[in-house]
Amino acid sequence: MNKNKVLQIVLFVLLFLIVGLGAYYLYSKGVICKSPTRTDEEITEEGLYKTDEGVSFELISPLPDSEIDCKFTLAGKMPREWFFENSFSYSIIVDGKEVLAGSVQSKDDYTEKEILEFAEEIECKEGCIGEGEIVLKNANPSGLPENDDQYRIPVKFTSKCSVEEVVEETPKVAVVKLFFGNSEKDPDFEKCEVTYEVKRTINEVVAVGKASINELLKGPSTIEKSKGFYTSIPSGTELKSINIKDGVAYVDFNEKLIEGVGGNCLTSRIRSQITNTLKQFPTVKKVVIQVNGKSEGVLEP
Incomplete structure (x- = not known):
């Protein structure tokens, strides 16, 4: 092998090492970004909504303008700032009247996670008929109106929900x-x-x-x-x-x-x-x- 050939190989190896070491240096310094990987605490792009005050959250069910039964699951992911002691409230409005109110609980530890998952089984026994709204309300322990936030989910109930009739036995x-x-x-x-x-x-x-x-x-x-x-x-x-x-x-x-x-x-x-x-x-x-x-x-x- 002649000297020119050997010299070319040496130069190629040196160039490869220089490029590799340079890339590693830039990667370690954050100049070259790592590919993003989704964690459990991140809100996905799909199902992303914003509250009245611009807080982004993920709504899983029910989705806006969907048809739901009297029994349904209210589920999603919400930033922990919306919670107080792992809960925030909701209400169901039909024809301008509140027919049901309650709270949503998260099993996640709000002291450790930025985003808390919630899933609450809800049953509307009376008044849920036709078009209505499920209103999510942030926990506001201060009670100050300027700290209130909400998100309204328009829905349509597929069947009339009423209290089960108590059938009294006719006395003999x-x-x-x-x-x-x-x-x-x-x-x-x-x-x-x-x-x-x-x-x-x-x-x-x-x-x-x-x-x-x-x-x-x-x-x-x-x-x-x-x-x-x-x-x-x-x-x-x-x-x-x-x-x-x-x-x-x-x-x-x-x-x-x-x-x-x-x-x-x-x-x-x-x-x-x-x-x-x-x-x-x-x-x-x-x-x-x-x-x-x-x-x-x-x-x-």
Whole structure:
């Protein structure tokens, strides 16, 4: 190999080394920039939005002008300046009215990261119908209006959201007979021991005899009165107890039952009302009327 050839090779190697060392020096000094690599804390270009105050953030869902259901996920990435103790607030506005409000939580540590991820499951149970807005509001512990910031997401709800209806079970009812006097059927009030039945619907209960007497003490209804029905039982009479044993119903009232009551016809009619009302039940063959636990002399002619 001649000297010229060797010299060319040496010069080429030296040039290569010089260029390589120069490039390394510039790279280490930052003159030649490293290729950018995305970290978890960076906001991507796709889905980039700006708040009213120009804060850039990434919105993942729901996107503006999208259709959403009553249940949806509010998710994205927001600079930590928007958070206070890892949360900021939101509200849902429909027809100018706030129908739901709450807060968005981030599981990231705001003391370590510049950008915090958030994902909140939201369910709008009432008022979310048609077009509305989801308003994101920054945390503003100072309370000063100049520190407020927000971003409004226009959306359309695909279905009406309402509170689940509580279906109440219709109570079972029973039809009982009550007995009253009747001025149309006995205009001269001569049939002292005769009373006439009306039918009353009550809630079905175990103690149907007690329920029937309590209905009797209410007296005839307005419609029943228009048909001539009336009661002879004094106002203020209250049922204290009723016990049925061996076919005998022992029914105890307060003293109002006999207060101011006199005359054979009146006492007979009161007794007839109570006795006939209880004897409609197969288990009752006889009725003993008491006042404060005593039956002697009660409603006797």
